[in-house]
């Protein structure tokens with residue numbers, strides 16, 4: 015197995031702490047020549063992830079789409095079980111496939127787990143005093159590999175997770191928008207996103223000139239805070255990108271958006287999350303209570319998987335020895 019460098023993530027600690035999960039910023043990393051991210055090795059990884067009998071996601075841990083798209087396109091990435099095995103073939107012919115392939119939860123595989131855990135420890139150390147509190151709020155950490163064909167676009171979207179992306183092969187431009195800009199991210203869109211529609215965020219070409227564009231090259235990357243809209247376009251080359259993300263524990267923010275979604279449906283104009291901390295807490299409690307009742311009916315829902323607990327234990331041990 016390839017050794018993991020003594021660090022993966024590089025960033026100025028002042029910038030890292032100032033803008034953590036608020037604004038995007040550039041990072042550097044040590045993975046550009048890492049053997050686990052070479053195409054022939056990724057073909058084998060795609061085979062293993064596609065063949066999982068107990069995938070993390072109910073729809074499987076492999077998603078892909080073929081053909082050219084634009085920033086505002088909403089392609090279908092869902093793959094029935096019988097199609098998932100094609101992912102490895104697409105990776106093999108990625109140069110010509112006009113494809114976008116996503117391999118989720120690669121930290122379940124030997125080698126990739128060590129890379130992700132090293133990146134997580136680096137992030138938590140760079141976070142300084144806030145790192146300890148941040149660690150407690152995390153439900154699990156995930157690593158995703160994206161493999162994309164030359165000139166392929168990844169459509170505009172937002173994510174629930176707080177991410178760092180590491181460009182490993184090829185050039186790729188990422189267009190990021192300020193989540194605080196309510197022309198770009200109307201509150202109603204976030205409420206629909208967290209409540210009923212994973213694809214509620216809508217690309218608005220009239221605001222494209224407000225995007226912050228980073229031209230990523232191997233060895234560079236960016237931080238993407240929760241709810242920060244983004245879309246990407248490859249250069250004229252195959253791109254390999256790693257995403258390491260933090261998923262928060264209590265979904266408190268999600269519950270605020272859900273609560274506001276229903277209040278707005280009643281004709282009310284709810285306060286924005288963060289505007290009134292007491293009201294926020296009441297809304298979140300109301301929703302957490304509703305979820306607890308639901309969980310009694312469906313015991314599997316929302317339970318943290320045992321591997322996530324093992325992962326947090328290992329990372330806590332690494333953090334303790336790193337001090």
Ligand SMILES: [Fe+2]
Nearest residue numbers: 171172173244
């Ligand atoms: Fe994303």
